Amino acid sequence: MPSPDAIPPSPAFQAAGHIVRRLRNLGYQAYFAGGCVRDLLLGLTPKDYDVTTNARPGLVLDLFPQTFAVGAHFGVVLVRQTIDDQPILTEVATFRSDGAYLDGRHPSEVTFADHPQDDVRRRDFTINGMLLDPLKLPATWPIPPEALQAALLDYVHGREDLQAGIIRAIGDPILRFTEDKLRMLRAVRFAARFGYTLDPATAAAIRSLAPAIAQVSRERVRDELTRMLTEGHARRAFELLDETRLLPEVLPEIDRLHGVEQPPQYHPEGDVWIHTLLLLEKLPANCSPTLAWGALLHDIGKPATFQRAPDRIRFNGHVEVGVKIAAEICRRLRFSNDETDQILALVDNHMRFGHVKDMRESTLKRFFRLPHFDEHLALHRIDCLSSHGDLTLYDFARKRFAELPPESVQPKLLLTGRELIEAGYQPGPRFKKLLALAEDAQLEGRIHTLQEALDLVRSTESPEPTL
Numbered sequence: 001m002p003s004p005d006a007i008p009p010s011p012a013f014q015a016a017g018h019i020v021r022r023l024r025n026l027g028y029q030a031y032f033a034g035g036c037v038r039d040l041l042l043g044l045t046p047k048d049y050d051v052t053t054n055a056r057p058g059l060v061l062d063l064f065p066q067t068f069a070v071g072a073h074f075g076v077v078l079v080r081q082t083i084d085d086q087p088i089l090t091e092v093a094t095f096r097s098d099g100a101y102l103d104g105r106h107p108s109e110v111t112f113a114d115h116p117q118d119d120v121r122r123r124d125f126t127i128n129g130m131l132l133d134p135l136k137l138p139a140t141w142p143i144p145p146e147a148l149q150a151a152l153l154d155y156v157h158g159r160e161d162l163q164a165g166i167i168r169a170i171g172d173p174i175l176r177f178t179e180d181k182l183r184m185l186r187a188v189r190f191a192a193r194f195g196y197t198l199d200p201a202t203a204a205a206i207r208s209l210a211p212a213i214a215q216v217s218r219e220r221v222r223d224e225l226t227r228m229l230t231e232g233h234a235r236r237a238f239e240l241l242d243e244t245r246l247l248p249e250v251l252p253e254i255d256r257l258h259g260v261e262q263p264p265q266y267h268p269e270g271d272v273w274i275h276t277l278l279l280l281e282k283l284p285a286n287c288s289p290t291l292a293w294g295a296l297l298h299d300i301g302k303p304a305t306f307q308r309a310p311d312r313i314r315f316n317g318h319v320e321v322g323v324k325i326a327a328e329i330c331r332r333l334r335f336s337n338d339e340t341d342q343i344l345a346l347v348d349n350h351m352r353f354g355h356v357k358d359m360r361e362s363t364l365k366r367f368f369r370l371p372h373f374d375e376h377l378a379l380h381r382i383d384c385l386s387s388h389g390d391l392t393l394y395d396f397a398r399k400r401f402a403e404l405p406p407e408s409v410q411p412k413l414l415l416t417g418r419e420l421i422e423a424g425y426q427p428g429p430r431f432k433k434l435l436a437l438a439e440d441a442q443l444e445g446r447i448h449t450l451q452e453a454l455d456l457v458r459s460t461e462s463p464e465p466t467l
Contacts, residue, residue: 006140011083016049016090017134019079022063024135028055029116031131031153033093038127041148041162042194051092052131054114060092074110095119117155124176124183125190126158126168165196173205181216184209184246185224192228192237203244210245221250222333229292232285235277238296253325254296256303263312267387272302278386290339291375294346297326298379301347323348342372346379353380356397362443365409368401377401414442415453423454434460 009017016032023030030053036046053060057072066080075094080087095113113119120129136151137143152159161168167190169176169183177183184206191198198206213221228237238254241247248255257273269275279295301322305315326347330340352367353376359367370376381394415438420431437460438453447453 006142009139009141010045011086012046012048012088012090013134014083015079015081015088016051018081019051019064019090019092020053020134023051023053023055023060026055026063028053029095030055031116032134033119033131034123034128037130037132037152038158038162040132040143041130041152041159049090051090052095052116052119053092054095054112054116056112057094060094075112093119097122116153120155121171122179123156123170124180124186126156126161126166126170127190128158129156129170130154130158161199165194166199167191167194167196167202168199169202169205173199173202174209177205177209178212181209181212182220182224184213184244185216185221185228185250188237188240188244188246189224189228189231191240192233193231195233195236198240198244206244206246210249213246213249218333222335225250225333226289226292229280229283229296230285230287230289232283234280234283234292234296238277238280251329253300253329257299260303260306261313262302263314265312269387272299275299275386279382282382282385287378288372288375290342290346290372291378293330293335293339293343294350294375294379295382297322297329297343298347298350298383300325300329319348319351342375345370346375349376350379350383353393353397356393360440360444362440364400365404365443368404368409373401408443411442413439414447414450415439415457419450419454420457423457425457 008014016036020030020032030051032040032049033052034050036049039046055063057069057075057077060077060079061067061069061072064079064081068078068080070076070078070091075096077092079090079092081090082088095116095118097111097113097118116131120131123129131153132148133151133153137147149159156170167187169187187198187202187206190196228234228241231237238247241250242255254276257276258271260272262270262272262275267275269278276296276299279298283292283295299318299322301318301320301324302315304321304325305318307314307316323344326344327340330343335343349367349370356364356367367373377394377398380397381391384391384394413435415435417427417431417435420434421427425431425434434457438447438456441447441456442453447456
């Protein structure tokens with residue numbers, strides 16, 4: 001009898017299990033593979049499940065009603081099923097052994113295999129190289145640990161490394177990383193995410209091959225770095241990037257933060273590198289990528305503007321320089337325009353909180369209009385907590401932002417260009433200034449009607465004659 005707390009497995013588990021059962025009924029081998037097995041053993045709920053089998057791609061394509069040959073040449077097929085009204089995509093890969101990786105990502109040739117041992121040997125890390133027979137598992141959750149152990153197929157000692165907390169490449173680490181250079185970044189990410197250590201031989205291989213990461217597409221590097229920043233262990237990830245010599249290869253601008261002193265009265269925590277690590281430590285899991293990158297890059301202009309002035313260390317113009325450097329990084333890593341705009345806005349505005357109590361009401365409201373202002377607040381908070389610890393300005397800004405209704409921050413304008421033209425003003429250089437003057441007065445509550453707006457403009461200067 002199942003326990004009273006038992007629940008059905010997730011739709012993704014059911015969909016993958018159905019594929020395994022169907023293949024097994026036809027006489028083929030089929031197992032869960034990779035990260036889903038690792039996560040189940042760790043007591044985590046996998047987001048998706050991969051299936052590996054000795055059935056060839058053509059058979060898989062024909063066997064299920066909805067399939068997609070996303071990588072049939074490499075033995076990979078997507079199977080689409082509907083479980084509990086949810087569309088579920090499951091990746092099904094044929095056992096294979098790979099030839100040489102001439103482009104550093106894809107094997108030049110693939111040989112389909114009949115035995116799972118051959119397949120797991122070409123995978124990346126031991127903790128990702130285990131297989132699981134779902135047909136040996138109970139039909140309800142939670143799955144008892146002893147049932148998972150009984151259903152496990154482990155040809156690479158992944159269970160031992162999982163228990164010991166070690167990220168170890170399968171086989172020769174030099175060969176594994178030469179096949180796909182991105183695996184070096186993945187090793188760092190997994191070690192940070194799970195709080196594991198890198199196997200010494202694996203870490204040595206990364207240090208030796210670190211310059212080869214330049215062969216990986218910028219989009220793949222960007223995505224892997226973004227995962228590091230948003231999985232809740234960003235500080236450890238960047239410490240490992242530094243230790244493995246990957247940091248100067250993927251983000252040389254961040255590497256230059258090392259040893260850049262800061263004025264101790266404002267930054268008792270240490271240099272810019274330490275300050276940035278402290279910010280990364282405070283990024284919550286699943287935070288937005290733009291907030292994470294904004295935190296990483298907010299002080300990127302400091303090394304170029306460091307100055308030991310008579311009174312104290314200064315970084316005059318570091319915001320403006322930082323925006324330019326951040327823009328180059330975003331361009332190099334091929335962020336979208338929207339992502340780039342937000343990351344640069346976070347860098348550009350992070351020092352404005354220092355004046356927030358002295359801002360005119362109109363300036364404050366315009367500040368609050370910045371897109372995703374909650375991210376600006378979040379960055380300022382962790383910036384303070386990672387330096388002097390004083391949250392006075394943060395609390396003031398957060399309170400004012402929360403209490404101001406949106407219609408008062410960005411109200412419908414009393415005066416627009418149309419009314420100015422009707423009042424006898426010509427569009428020109430001063431047009432924008434007059435509109436801004438009226439909007440400031442409206443935001444500050446000094447005018448409430450169109451007539452008051454026109455009176456204010458007229459009190460400033462006479463209209464130009466229309467032609």
